[in-house]
Amino acid sequence: xxxxxxxxxxxxxxxxxxxxxxxxxxxxxxxxxxxxxxxxxxxxxxxxxxxxxxxxxxxxxxxxxxxxxxxxxxxxxxxxxxxxxxxxxxxxxxxxxxxxxxxxxxxxxxxxxxxxxxxxxxxxxxxxxxxxxxxxxxxxxxxxxxxxxxxx
Amino acid sequence: xxxxxxxxxxxxxxxxxxxxxxxxxxxxxxxxxxxxxxxxxxxxxxxxxxxxxxxxxxxxxxxxxxxxxxxxxxxxxxxxxxxxxxxxxxxxxxxxxxxxxxxxxxxxxxxxxxxxxxxxxxxxxxxxxxxxxxxxxxxxxxxxxxxxxxxxxxxxxxxxxxxxxxxxxxxxxxxxxxxxxxxxxxxxxxxxxxxxxxxxxxxxxxxxxxxxxxxxxxxxxxxxxxxxxxxxxxxxxxxxx
Numbered sequence: 001x002x003x004x005x006x007x008x009x010x011x012x013x014x015x016x017x018x019x020x021x022x023x024x025x026x027x028x029x030x031x032x033x034x035x036x037x038x039x040x041x042x043x044x045x046x047x048x049x050x051x052x053x054x055x056x057x058x059x060x061x062x063x064x065x066x067x068x069x070x071x072x073x074x075x076x077x078x079x080x081x082x083x084x085x086x087x088x089x090x091x092x093x094x095x096x097x098x099x100x101x102x103x104x105x106x107x108x109x110x111x112x113x114x115x116x117x118x119x120x121x122x123x124x125x126x127x128x129x130x131x132x133x134x135x136x137x138x139x140x141x142x143x144x145x146x147x148x149x150x151x152x
Numbered sequence: 153x154x155x156x157x158x159x160x161x162x163x164x165x166x167x168x169x170x171x172x173x174x175x176x177x178x179x180x181x182x183x184x185x186x187x188x189x190x191x192x193x194x195x196x197x198x199x200x201x202x203x204x205x206x207x208x209x210x211x212x213x214x215x216x217x218x219x220x221x222x223x224x225x226x227x228x229x230x231x232x233x234x235x236x237x238x239x240x241x242x243x244x245x246x247x248x249x250x251x252x253x254x255x256x257x258x259x260x261x262x263x264x265x266x267x268x269x270x271x272x273x274x275x276x277x278x279x280x281x282x283x284x285x286x287x288x289x290x291x292x293x294x295x296x297x298x299x300x301x302x303x304x305x306x307x308x309x310x311x312x313x314x315x316x317x318x319x320x321x322x323x324x325x326x327x328x329x330x331x332x333x334x335x336x337x338x339x340x341x342x343x344x345x346x347x348x349x350x351x352x353x354x355x356x357x358x359x360x361x362x363x364x365x366x367x368x369x370x371x372x373x374x375x376x377x378x379x380x381x382x383x384x385x386x387x388x389x390x391x392x393x
Contacts, residue, residue: 013168013341018178019281023188024289027250030192034249035242038199042221043241045206052208 167345169271181279183268188276191257195249224248224378231382236301236389240382243293247286248378251277255340255370259347259363275340277373283337287329290381298388312392328384332377339373 171182202213210218224245228237232244258275266273276282298306310321343366350359 014280015168015170015181016281016284017180018175019180019184019279020285020288022180023184023276023282024285026185026188027246027285027289030250031243031246033196034199034246037196038203038217039221039224039242039245041203041206042217043225045208045210046218046221049208 171268171271181271181281183271183273184276184279184282187257187263187273188254188282191253191276192250194257195253220249221245227375227378228382231379232386232389236297240293240297240385244378244382244385247290247381248374251286251336251377252371252374254282255374256367258340258344259366259370274344275370277336278340278344280333280337283333284329286336286377287333290332290384291325291329293381294384294388297385301389302391306388308392309388332380336373336377339369343369 171186172179173182173185198213199217202217206214225237225241227248228241228244231237232240254275254277258278263273277286295306298309302308310318312321347359347362347366350362
């Protein structure tokens, strides 16, 4: 009734026989078969793709770096141009200021000179007029004196 | 149900019965080869279907196979190391696929429908011969890996931190195949037994979660076997400084 043959002479769970080496040979054969059917072809395609992806990624990275360096170049050029422009504007402003100042001075001095001339002329004429006036007064007083002397 | 009748029911489960094939004067377990041929045939058909028309832009089965390939590569690369994992990847992958297909095939296909004159069909990994064959191949592989990579310096590994380790390391060479083979054999056989006993005792509903657990165990055992094999090879080729 109790047939639970673990260590039976024939059969049993631990019945080790020629199945073992034959199975080992079968597994080795399977390894070679799977290597040529599965591991090699799939490995080739996956690794080629990985190479392709990493190559493209590297190229894209290089291009991005190039673009960035060009951009910074351009930016520095722009900055230089801007500072040059502002320098030119400042110089022009200074020049025009100088010109204005000079013109102003010239005009001022001219105005002063003509004012002086006018003042001298006026003084001359005033003194002339005074002299004339005093001469005439003297003449007139002589006349008066003469008349007074005659009437006497 | 009395204890004796339970025992007699166990007997009906035909544990340890084999279908013997006589080839010359050697005897082999025919049921193991039958199931392994069916399962490996299915695996090879599946793989050749998936690799028949491979494109750079993967579709369908090719996707699955590439995922599998990548999984096996990661497993062997992490265990064996960057330097020699390429040489051993096909072996590790074959171990994984063989154990996985055998375990799942044994659990998923209702072999019981096919009646044999003696014994019954089941997972090839539930036979001790298969698991010992696998484990011995792993042992040979790590010896070969160590000797071919480091020559006689491989034996430095035995006295690596101190010479005190020597007896333990020698013992390890025996315990490694022993534990590998018995772990796989025990897990798969136990799973088959539990399922068949439960099916026999409670034919409805109850065996289903156990069957799912069995599928889980089967997959885990395949992973463990492949990982340990890769780890042993990695240990053998590792350079000590």
